[in-house]
Amino acid sequence: MRQAFSDSLVRIADADPRVLLLTGDHGYALFDAFRKAHPDRYINAGIAEQNMVGMAAGLARMGFRPFVYGLSAFVPVRVLEQIKLDVAHDDLPVIFVGDGAGFVYSHLGTSHQSLEDIACIRAIPGMTVLSPADRHELTAAMDHAHASGRSVYLRMGKADLGDVHTPETTVDVTRFQCLRPGREGGTVILATGPIATTAVRVADQVEGAAVWSIPSIKPFDTAALATICQTAGRLVTMEEHSVMGGFGSLVTEEVSALHPLPVLRIGVQDRFSEHCGSYDYLLREHGLDLDTVTARVAAFDARA
Structure with missing residues (x-):
């Protein structure tokens, strides 16, 4: 996914001389291609997010189209006030890219783990919030963000979990993406971000479960959710984010007004990590590993 981001950024900048990249002392190797192609449009702002x-x-007010890159623990969480007042208030065309969302920077501890960014940023009026699952959704998200000419937050999670789409898939990031059809009246899993790869593997073990990837948190495709609710028996949401105010909260807010259904929200509970460790360790500690998630979904699916 990170390579797709770099490739998309260079391609978009090649076609649009207004595109600039600002980074807070991060991602040097990631931006080698951009700095080589457009050295005069690369701005390292230092650790001053x-x-x-x-x-x-x-720069946006002067007609440029800035991409602002940082770790998602800092962009958007550390700079939420500046995003709100400097950018979103006037709907300036700035694209914020938060890399390493969730537990990606696992060994660096709570300061670098980002589990509240969706909850924070989706409350700011006018912000578009995108959460791609793989490189195909990431590429489409970059194109959509640039074409929109609006204030955008693009959330990048674990980059190496594999694809949920084939190269032939045409991805529209404004729409729900069906990854696995299911049976009528069965369980429907709605996942956002790279945890969609886990959702597909869970569906292999839960007969009849459908899986949808949701790359757009805001705006949210309420019409698609309403259609799903008409035939689903129950919903499961999956996110590498807190269950407080995140994607699962968004879905339950919408479902309560559309077609009430039982909803199981799978995410990080309202607590900090007890220990540092590897990415896989933290998934296990917080119950987001494949075995734990599969058991929870299977038990939920078996409910009358």
């Missing part, structure tokens, strides 16, 4: 957002806002 609040100032970096202000720079991007000013």
Whole structure:
């Protein structure tokens, strides 16, 4: 997924001379191709993320199209006020890319683990929030974000979990993406971000379960959800994010107004990690590993 991001950024900049990249002292190797192609459009703002957002806002007002890159624990969480007041308030065309969302920077501890970014950013008026599952959705998300000309947050999670789409798939990030059809009246799993790869593997073990990837958190395809609710027996949401105010909360908010159904929200509970460790360790600690998720979904599916 990270390579798809780099490739998309270079391609978009090749076609649009207004595109700039601002980074808070991150991602040097990731941006080698961009710096080689467009050295005059690469701005390292240093470890000063609040100032970096202000720079991007000013550049956007001057007609540029800034991409602002940082770890998602810092962009958007550390700079939420600046995003709200400097960018979103006037709907400036700045694209914020938060890399390493969820438990990706596992060994660096709570300061670098980002499990609240969706909850924070989706409450800001006018923000588009995108959460791609694989490189195909990431490429489509980059194109959509640039073409929209609006304030966008693009959330990148674990980059090496594999694809949920084939190269032949045409991805529209504004729509739900069906990864696995299911039986009428059965369980429907709605997943956002790379945890969609786990959702597909869970469906291999839960007979008749359908899987959808949801790359757009905001705006949200309420009409698609309403259609699913008409035939589903129950819903499961999956996210590498807190269950407080995140994707699962969004779905339950919508379902309560559309067609009430039982909803199982799978995500991080309202607590910090007890220990540092590998990415796989933290998934197990928080119950997001394949075995635990499969058991929870199977038990939920078996309910009358």
